[in-house]
Amino acid sequence: MKIIVQKYGGTSVGDTERIKNVARRICRAKEPGVGLVVVVSAMGGTTDELIRQAQEITPEPSEREMDQLISTGEQISSALLAMAVQHDGSDAVSLTGIQVGILTDDSHTKARIFKIEPEKILESLDEDKIVIVAGFQGFNPKKDITTLGRGGSDTTAVALAAVLEADVCEIYTDVDGVYTADPRIIPDAVKLDKISYDEMLELASLGAKVIQNRAVEFAKKFNVTLHVRSSFNEVQGTFVSEEADTMSMEKVVIRGVTYNKEEAKLTITMVPDTPGVAARIFKTIADGNINVDMIIQNVSAEGFTDLSFTVPRPELVKARELVEEISRDIGAGAVSVEDEIAKVSIVGVGMKSHPGVAATMFEALAEEKINIMMISTSEIKISCVVRSDDGERAARAIHKAFGLDQE
Ligand code: ASP
Ligand code: MG
Numbered sequence: 001m002k003i004i005v006q007k008y009g010g011t012s013v014g015d016t017e018r019i020k021n022v023a024r025r026i027c028r029a030k031e032p033g034v035g036l037v038v039v040v041s042a043m044g045g046t047t048d049e050l051i052r053q054a055q056e057i058t059p060e061p062s063e064r065e066m067d068q069l070i071s072t073g074e075q076i077s078s079a080l081l082a083m084a085v086q087h088d089g090s091d092a093v094s095l096t097g098i099q100v101g102i103l104t105d106d107s108h109t110k111a112r113i114f115k116i117e118p119e120k121i122l123e124s125l126d127e128d129k130i131v132i133v134a135g136f137q138g139f140n141p142k143k144d145i146t147t148l149g150r151g152g153s154d155t156t157a158v159a160l161a162a163v164l165e166a167d168v169c170e171i172y173t174d175v176d177g178v179y180t181a182d183p184r185i186i187p188d189a190v191k192l193d194k195i196s197y198d199e200m201l202e203l204a205s206l207g208a209k210v211i212q213n214r215a216v217e218f219a220k221k222f223n224v225t226l227h228v229r230s231s232f233n234e235v236q237g238t239f240v241s242e243e244a245d246t247m248s249m250e251k252v253v254i255r256g257v258t259y260n261k262e263e264a265k266l267t268i269t270m271v272p273d274t275p276g277v278a279a280r281i282f283k284t285i286a287d288g289n290i291n292v293d294m295i296i297q298n299v300s301a302e303g304f305t306d307l308s309f310t311v312p313r314p315e316l317v318k319a320r321e322l323v324e325e326i327s328r329d330i331g332a333g334a335v336s337v338e339d340e341i342a343k344v345s346i347v348g349v350g351m352k353s354h355p356g357v358a359a360t361m362f363e364a365l366a367e368e369k370i371n372i373m374m375i376s377t378s379e380i381k382i383s384c385v386v387r388s389d390d391g392e393r394a395a396r397a398i399h400k401a402f403g404l405d406q407e
Helices: 016-029 046-057 063-070 072-087 119-126 153-163 197-205 213-221 243-250 277-287 313-329 349-353 357-367 388-401
Strands: 002-008 034-040 092-095 102-104 113-116 130-134 137-139 145-147 168-173 226-230 238-240 256-260 263-272 295-297 304-312 335-338 341-347 374-378 381-387
Touching: 002 016, 002 153, 016 034, 016 072, 034 072, 034 119, 034 153, 046 063, 046 072, 063 072, 063 145, 072 092, 072 130, 092 119, 113 153, 119 130, 153 168, 153 213, 197 213, 197 256, 197 341, 256 388, 263 277, 263 313, 263 341, 277 304, 277 313, 295 374, 304 313, 313 335, 341 388, 357 381, 357 388, 381 388
Parallel strands: 002 034, 002 168, 034 130, 092 130, 102 137, 168 226
Antiparallel strands: 102 113, 137 145, 226 238, 256 341, 263 304, 263 335, 295 304, 341 381, 374 381
C-alpha cells in the first residue's frame, strides 16, 4: 500500500470553515489503495491562548500539567477534522499521541521521541480509514502526556512518515513553499522547486520559519521526502530531499538569502591572551543555557585581545551579566553590547565546489557602502553581521548579486 502523510498547520485549520476545506482536500487525496495519515496542529492561536491562561493562574505552572493542557489543542482540531471528513462521506478516525503509540522521554514540554508503536494506525489503515493524528504530543514511560516543543506537529508528521515508510510527507502551511528569500523583504524572491535537507536546515534556523528544525533533522536521518506546500491552493510547493544535493552541485551555487534581526553582539575588550580563557568564558555562557552563534577573536596585541560574539536578543541581558562577571574574574576589560545589528546569510550546498562566493557577497555589500561587522562561514553558508538599518538593503543587494531575482 502506498502511504501518504499530510500535516496541516494551525492557520490551515484556523476555523471550522478552513477545517471543512482541509477535509475536502483530504477526501480528494484518498484514492483507492492509498493509506492516508493526516497530522494536525492546534487551530491557530490556541496553544498561545492556553499558555496565556496558565500564566494567569500561576507564573510557574508545573510542566506535567502544562503538557496536559496544551496537548488539548491538537485533540480538538483532530476530532473536528475527523467529523468534517466523515460528513463528506469518507471513513475517518482521530487518534491522540498515546493512541498512536508515540513514546517519548521524560522531558515535559520538549520531549524527544524514543519510538513509535503504530499498531493502531496500521489497523485503521487496514480498515481503509483515514487516520487523523493529533500532532505535537506523545507519552512518557510513566504514561503521562508529553509535548514535543513548539511547532512539534511537524516532528510528529515526519516521525510517522519514517515508521510507516511513507512515500512522501506533505507539510501544508500558509505559504506556497520555500523561497530564495523572505518575500516580505525581497518581493522578487522565487519559490524553489527542490532543496536539500542541509539547505532547509540552514534556511529554517536562519529564520525561514516554514517547518520546525527538528522535523527536518528527522527527515534527513530517516530519508523522508518532504513536500512543503500551501493548503489554500493546488500549486506544487518545494520538495526537500537528499537528491536536491547532487542536482545543485552542478549549477545552482546559492539557494537562498536569509535575514535575521534576532541577535545581539557582545564584545569583551582586553581579554588576557592565555590558554583556557575562551573556554572559561564560553563555559560560563553555556552553563547559563545561552546559545552563542558567531564568535570573533582579534589578533592579540601585547598579550591582550578583543572577543566578540552574538547571542539571541532575548538572552542579551542575562548574557551580559554572566559575561561581566567572568570578565572581572579573568581580569579582562569592559564589556560592550550592540543590539542594533542584523545578520544576512547566503545558503547553498553548491558553494562547496565554487570559489569566489564570499567575494561576490562582500562586493555586493561594498557597492551598497554597507560595512561588515562580523563574518562567519561554514561549508554551505556565509553570514555577515551589519548595522540593522542596513540589513534589508544588504539582503536585497546580495539576492540580486547571485541572480536569484525573478526574471
Ligand atoms: N500547537 C503547537 C504549537 O503551536 C504545535 C504545532 O503547531 O506544531 O506550537
Ligand atoms: Mg505550527
